[in-house]
Amino acid sequence: MILNIVVFILTFCIMEFMAxxxxxxxxxxxxxxxxxxxxxxxxxxxxxxxDSFFIFYAIVSICFFLLWRYDxxxxxxxxxxxxxxxxxxxxxxxxxxxxxxFKLFRNxxxxxxxxxxxxxxxxxxHIGKEDGECFxxxxxxxxxxKK
Numbered sequence: 001m002i003l004n005i006v007v008f009i010l011t012f013c014i015m016e017f018m019a020x021x022x023x024x025x026x027x028x029x030x031x032x033x034x035x036x037x038x039x040x041x042x043x044x045x046x047x048x049x050x051d052s053f054f055i056f057y058a059i060v061s062i063c064f065f066l067l068w069r070y071d072x073x074x075x076x077x078x079x080x081x082x083x084x085x086x087x088x089x090x091x092x093x094x095x096x097x098x099x100x101x102f103k104l105f106r107n108x109x110x111x112x113x114x115x116x117x118x119x120x121x122x123x124x125x126h127i128g129k130e131d132g133e134c135f136x137x138x139x140x141x142x143x144x145x146k147k
């Protein structure tokens with residue numbers, strides 16, 4: 001049981017690195033065409049091509065659930081749940097809190113919330129795929145906590 005909890009927490013933490021890595025080198029790299037619409041102010045639809053990236057991590061998470069279910073990997077459930085939990089956190093912070101795709105958490109105003117918003121605003125300052133910054137989501141560089 002303790003092993004599963006540790007694996008869950010480690011997976012959740014590793015997913016922040018994976019989000020940073022895939023955002024910087026994949027979304028702002030060879031799959032920019034899928035991510036570019038996210039950097040435009042006007043969208044034709046509520047959905048963006050960028051939304052397709054969640055499918056990849058959902059499939060990875062499901063695969064770990066299946067590995068656990070069919071007794072191929074005893075910690076598969078913990079890994080799958082860690083990926084799933086990070087996905088929920090990412091969606092809540094990025095899509096709901098920052099981009100207000102659902103009108104929730106509008107009044108959240110604490111040090112961390114302001115830092116997350118500042119960092120993401122700096123990321124979206126760059127319209128193109130080059131010269132970006134702040135590619136992570138939940139771990140915010142210290143400089144964005146300053147007033």
